[in-house]
Structures are given as C-alpha cells and as structure tokens.
Amino acid sequence: MAGELxxxxxxxxxxxxxxxxxxxxxxxDVLIACxxxxxxxxxxxxxxxxxxxxxxxxxxxxxxxxxxxxxxxGMEVDDLGDDVKDAxxxxxxMVAGNLKISFAGAGVDVELAIPTSVIGESFRICxxxxxxxxxxxxxxxxxxxxxxxxxxxxx
Numbered sequence: 001m002a003g004e005l006x007x008x009x010x011x012x013x014x015x016x017x018x019x020x021x022x023x024x025x026x027x028x029d030v031l032i033a034c035x036x037x038x039x040x041x042x043x044x045x046x047x048x049x050x051x052x053x054x055x056x057x058x059x060x061x062x063x064x065x066x067x068x069x070x071x072x073x074g075m076e077v078d079d080l081g082d083d084v085k086d087a088x089x090x091x092x093x094m095v096a097g098n099l100k101i102s103f104a105g106a107g108v109d110v111e112l113a114i115p116t117s118v119i120g121e122s123f124r125i126c127x128x129x130x131x132x133x134x135x136x137x138x139x140x141x142x143x144x145x146x147x148x149x150x151x152x153x154x155x
Contacts, residue, residue: 005106007099011136011147014098018091019140023071030137030144038135038146041065042084043125044092047113052103054131054151058092067142080119089115095147108153128152 012029019025040059048054060068066077069087077083092115100110118125131150138145 005102007134007149008136010099010102011095011134011149012138014095014102015091015136015138015147017098018094022094023068025071025140027138027140030139038148040146041121042080042088042117042119043123044085044088044115044117045125046089046092046096046115048096048110048151049113050111051108051154052110052151053154054128054149056092056096056099057125057148057150058088058095058145059148060088060145061143064140064142064145067140068145085117085119089117099149 012027016027019027038059039061041062042060042065043057045055045057048056062080065080065084065088068091069084070077072087072090073083093112096112100112103110128150131152134149134151136147138147
C-alpha cells in the first residue's frame with residue numbers, strides 16, 4: 001500500500017533519474033531542517049488526482065532554473081522566459097511521472113494534470129488544508145532546488 005512507500009526517497013530517486021538521464025547531471029541530497037524556507041524564483045506545479053489528491057511542485061532559484069533549462073535544451077539561457085517555464089514544467093512532469101509509477105507499484109492509481117509555472121520574486125502557494133507535506137532539497141552545481149509534495153490519499 002502507499003503507506004509503505006518512502007515518498008521522500010521515491011521523489012529523490014525519481015529526480016536523480018530524470019537529471020542523470022536527460023541532462024547528465026548528478027544530484028546530491030541535502031538534509032533539510034524542518035521549516036526550511038524555499039527560495040524560489042521559478043515554480044512549476046502539477047496537480048495529482050485519482051487515488052492521491054494533491055500537487056507536486058519544483059521550486060528553483062533563478063540561477064538553478066537557468067542551468068536546468070540550458071542543460072535540458074543544450075543552449076545557454078540568460079533570462080527567465082518561456083523556455084525556463086517550459087523546462088521546469090517538464091521536470092515537474094517527469095518527476096511526477098516517476099512518482100506515479102512508484103504509486104502504481106503500491107496499488108495506488110495516480111492521474112497527472114498539465115504543469116503550471118510561475119515566475120516571480122515573492123509568491124506563496126497554498127494547497128490542501130489537511131495535506132501531508134514532503135520537501136526534498138537537491139543540489140547541483142548552480143545551487144539547490146526543492147521538490148515539494150502536498151498530498152492526501154483517497155481511501
């Protein structure tokens with residue numbers, strides 16, 4: 001069942017697989033303290049439905065978002081434009097896809113929505129009030145980024 005999944009580990013493994021396969025970037029886990037503030041200029045969110053309701057988000061500072069985009073597209077990226085929104089949205093989609101496969105193995109069917117991206121200096125994202133929150137911080141050469149999962153299991 002889904003309770004048997006180590007979701008933090010599943011998220012980290014899924015992200016590491018995406019980055020090593022698609023961009024030849026090795027990610028490192030960062031141990032985060034409870035209540036760590038997420039410093040993000042770019043956030044892509046993907047809604048989750050079916051046996052699991054919630055949202056998976058990828059939060060990146062500007063430099064990290066540009067490095068991810070450049071590695072994914074094979075070009076230098078100078079600004080936080082449409083290429084960055086699309087690239088970080090695709091990362092969210094691929095990480096959520098890996099998580100969907102993990103849940104399927106535990107007997108939980110998860111449906112994915114289309115990613116939505118936000119670029120800005122100061123914004124707050126609110127989700128389900130009774131949701132469980134998992135935040136995974138990962139590091140790459142340009143710095144750290146965060147993957148956040150807010151979820152409620154449908155019973």
